[in-house]
Amino acid sequence: MLISLFAEASQSNLEPLSPEEGLKMYKNLREDELTPATLRSHQSRLQFFLNWCDENGITNLNELSGRDLQKFRNWRKDGLSVSSLETNMRTLRLFLQKCVKFDGVQAGIPGKVEVPSVSAADNARDELVSGDQAEMILQHLNKYEYGSIEHVVWLLLAAAGLRISALQSLDVVDYTSTHEGGKLTLKHRVESGTRLKNAEASERVVHLPEHVANTLEDYLSDQRPDVTDANGREPLIASKHGRIATTTIRKYVYKWTRPCMTGQSCPHGKTENEVAQCDAMQTASDAYKCPSSSSPHTVRRGYITHELDAGVPMPVVSDRCDVGSEVIEEHYDERSDQEKMRLRKEVRESVHEDGEQSGYGR
Missing domain, CATH: 1.10.443 (hpI Integrase; Chain A)
Incomplete structure (x- = not known):
């Protein structure tokens, strides 16, 4: 009973918001936070949602339901990789979170956006210029x-x-x-x-x-x-x-x-x-x-991979290429565990005159 009353009260506080107006407000809100290229990427992903809403007669985001979001997800995933679908659904959830603040979407709706789980293998891009x-x-x-x-x-x-x-x-x-x-x-x-x-x-x-x-x-x-x-x-x-x-x-x-x-x-x-x-x-x-x-990007990926393969320490590559170490490990580092061990050994031996005596306290 209390939950029902709360839901009715939450919905009564909403003001009509069309998908188009919601996107416009979202862009205005975030233009100072995001680079133009990132903002264009968000708009491009969200445009698919706007097109779907238009095709399905959704003209007011107040009325958006969890079932609608599931239907959109099923429609959007056609032809997309898991990684691309994850990116699209994360952007949609963020958009809807902002729409809650605009009093245009029910508070519980963003949490109903199902974002697929992406493994490191799915998320990393293998293509590079050798x-x-x-x-x-x-x-x-x-x-x-x-x-x-x-x-x-x-x-x-x-x-x-x-x-x-x-x-x-x-x-x-x-x-x-x-x-x-x-x-x-x-x-x-x-x-x-x-x-x-x-x-x-x-x-x-x-x-x-x-x-x-x-x-x-x-x-x-x-x-x-x-x-x-x-x-x-x-x-x-x-x-x-x-x-x-x-x-x-x-x-x-x-x-x-x-x-x-x-x-x-x-x-x-x-x-x-x-x-x-x-x-x-x-x-x-x-x-x-x-x-x-x-x-x-495949040239950049090839360069970073080549530097790592040559034994250049990851922090050096990170600073030179303006990319975080975690991103390098997930998206660029193709070395096997044995190759990483060999390179670490070579670096340590180049620092210590006697490789056998290297190590703290010796």
């Missing part, structure tokens, strides 16, 4: 596209493990030549149009090997157009229109990860003539259509 593949692409670019914008983009992604947002954010003044190569100073400049993923926490200085620095300097002196962006800054990676777009960086990665671009035979059985007519070969914007092409 060291051998990256080396082949860079050798090709060094020979045929030396010092071009595409060559420099690939060098900085593959030699520093940068996110594309970090690469795009760099200005000419952020590069400094040193006697050991060069360095990049990454800064969060939201007031003038560029962001780092973790805002000021992502700011850092990244060393560049000598061969990368030399190529970058040749690009700056010979091929970089003399342009500024809309905020009067001189972007390090620039087209004739100004600062390179992140979509262009993506195109360069998809383009050069197609095996046929570096002289390899098509792994999908196409002849040379068929490759020339392939949908993925018509323009750079079509490169993603190749099943063997890869996204920029």
